[in-house]
Amino acid sequence: xxxxxxxxxxxxxxxxxxxxxxxxxxxxxxxxxxxxxxxxxxxxxxxxxxxxxxxxxxxxxxxxxxxxxxxxxxxxxxxxxxxxxxxxxxxxxxxxxxxxxxxxxxxxxxxxxxxxxxxxxxxxxxxxxxxxxxxxxxxxxxxxxxxxxxxxxxxxxxxxxxxxxxxxxxxxxxxxxxxxxxxxxxxxxxxxx
Amino acid sequence: xxxxxxxxxxxxxxxxxxxxxxxxxxxxxxxxxxxxxxxxxxxxxxxxxxxxxxxxxxxxxxxxxxxxxxxxxxxxxxxxxxxxxxxxxxxxxxxxxxxxxxxxxxxxxxxxxxxxxxxxxxxxxxxxxxxxxxxxxxxxxxxxxxxxxxxxxxxxxxxxxxxxxxxxxxxxxxxxxxxxxxxxxxxxxxxxxxxxxxxxxxxxxxxxxxxxxxxxxxxxxxxxxxxxxxxxxxxxxxxxxxxxxxxxxxxxxxxxxxxxxxxxxxxxxxxxxxxxxxxxxxxxxxxxxxxxxxxx
Ligand code: SF4
Ligand code: SF4
Numbered sequence: 001x002x003x004x005x006x007x008x009x010x011x012x013x014x015x016x017x018x019x020x021x022x023x024x025x026x027x028x029x030x031x032x033x034x035x036x037x038x039x040x041x042x043x044x045x046x047x048x049x050x051x052x053x054x055x056x057x058x059x060x061x062x063x064x065x066x067x068x069x070x071x072x073x074x075x076x077x078x079x080x081x082x083x084x085x086x087x088x089x090x091x092x093x094x095x096x097x098x099x100x101x102x103x104x105x106x107x108x109x110x111x112x113x114x115x116x117x118x119x120x121x122x123x124x125x126x127x128x129x130x131x132x133x134x135x136x137x138x139x140x141x142x143x144x145x146x147x148x149x150x151x152x153x154x155x156x157x158x159x160x161x162x163x164x165x166x167x168x169x170x171x172x173x174x175x176x177x178x179x180x181x182x183x184x185x186x187x188x189x190x191x192x193x
Numbered sequence: 194x195x196x197x198x199x200x201x202x203x204x205x206x207x208x209x210x211x212x213x214x215x216x217x218x219x220x221x222x223x224x225x226x227x228x229x230x231x232x233x234x235x236x237x238x239x240x241x242x243x244x245x246x247x248x249x250x251x252x253x254x255x256x257x258x259x260x261x262x263x264x265x266x267x268x269x270x271x272x273x274x275x276x277x278x279x280x281x282x283x284x285x286x287x288x289x290x291x292x293x294x295x296x297x298x299x300x301x302x303x304x305x306x307x308x309x310x311x312x313x314x315x316x317x318x319x320x321x322x323x324x325x326x327x328x329x330x331x332x333x334x335x336x337x338x339x340x341x342x343x344x345x346x347x348x349x350x351x352x353x354x355x356x357x358x359x360x361x362x363x364x365x366x367x368x369x370x371x372x373x374x375x376x377x378x379x380x381x382x383x384x385x386x387x388x389x390x391x392x393x394x395x396x397x398x399x400x401x402x403x404x405x406x407x408x409x410x411x412x413x414x415x416x417x418x419x420x421x422x423x424x425x426x427x428x429x430x431x432x433x434x435x436x437x438x439x440x441x442x443x444x445x446x447x448x449x450x451x452x453x454x455x456x457x458x459x460x461x462x463x464x465x466x467x468x469x470x471x472x473x474x475x476x477x478x479x480x481x482x483x484x485x486x487x488x489x
Pocket of ligand 1: 051
């Protein structure tokens with residue numbers, strides 16, 4: 001964390017510029033922001049590792065939820081938001097149910113993903129879901145095979161959702177446009193092509 | 194009759210319409226009427242959408258809740274992912290004025306207002322709740338018991354977890370869905386690490402399919418160990434992950450399991466005498482026939 005005070009001792013100050021003793025690439029506001037968005041008390045983490053021990057993603061990848069908790073507490077914003085492992089949490093909430101400090105590590109991850117997305121760091125599949133919902137109201141839209149199956153079941157080909165009542169899609173577009181998310185999704189996705 | 198606004202979500206109506214059909218028909222036999230919630234959208238997907246911006250997730254889910262408020266009915270739904278969005282956002286907005294005001298500011302643009310006047314339920318919990326239906330009533334509704342079949346239960350994550358924001362109690366060894374399965378005449382079987390995630394959630398299925406399938410594969414190994422005839426769940430997204438996932442596991446890892454996967458509503462439909470055709474079971478990627486042969 002960036003220090004506000006000075007020791008007034010040049011040799012000690014020089015020492016403190018050495019990364020071995022001191023790292024200034026941390027941001028104390030990061031911890032606070034993560035806690036606000038995630039609505040959880042990340043700074044209470046005492047690194048016991050129960051979360052990683054509960055995590056289905058840990059045994060098959062380098063993703064470690066405890067590491068992300070450390071990054072949250074220390075304000076290691078860059079490290080947290082640029083690590084692709086951030087997107088390997090299945091949001092199963094096992095860690096949250098077991099954390100002895102009553103923290104929700106899952107929601108720490110969700111908050112970090114929100115913060116990463118603000119910098120346009122977000123995998124393509126997430127943005128494609130946004131596009132699908134914007135155009136159809138559904139993340140998984142209807143298709144012809146399914147329409148035929150529905151008719152065979154004696155149901156309408158279109159379910160009574162935005163599929164059957166497309167006039168409701170305008171409201172969905174208005175909400176997404178309020179946040180400018182569709183334009184951002186389009187922009188990021190076109191850059192990647 | 195207990196009446197509910199039936200929130201469909203995406204995967205049930207658009208991939209497994211048998212889940213929707215069976216929900217409507219089976220619930221009617223136990224005194225629950227599911228009314229169409231016209232104009233509802235994706236919940237929206239808590240992992241894919243919430244990961245990008247929780248505020249938009251709140252607003253989009255609230256819009257769906259408001260549609261039910263306008264009908265003056267509680268919501269019933271059949272998907273854990275939808276439960277996460279619709280139940281949880283409703284719960285959060287009821288208790289957090291700041292977030293509620295933020296959401297209402299956006300909803301005002303489309304002439305809507307979130308009031309917090311209804312509750313949200315998973316149909317499975319309504320089936321289990323003796324005040325609404327209860328296990329006995331489920332048992333009495335069965336005309337074709339699933340005798341002689343061993344059925345394993347996948348609870349999924351977002352119905353019961355996080356525990357302190359839900360009302361289901363124990364999330365390590367729950368047994369209430371097994372009670373429902375036993376009421377159909379089947380033998381519920383236990384397996385290792387029952388509460389582990391299916392692997393699909395949080396956008397991981399779309400982000401890293403192999404990673405996601407590897408989690409599913411671990412579940413499949415544990416299920417194979419106990420010789421289950423079928424796996425049942427209460428979430429069409431888990432269903433998709435296990436059902437289509439088995440085909441993908443075969444393609445990518447060269448392992449074939451052939452374990453039929455049925456939503457609890459589909460299972461209940463079969464036990465109440467619905468035919469496989471009425472459930473569109475031919476849309477399942479894993480052939481359900483070996484299971485059907487045991488009960489038909
Ligand atoms: S279980 Fe809780 S206290 Fe322990 S390392 Fe994880 S977040 Fe920190
Ligand atoms: S919620 Fe995410 S971090 Fe926590 S145990 Fe599940 S996959 Fe791991």
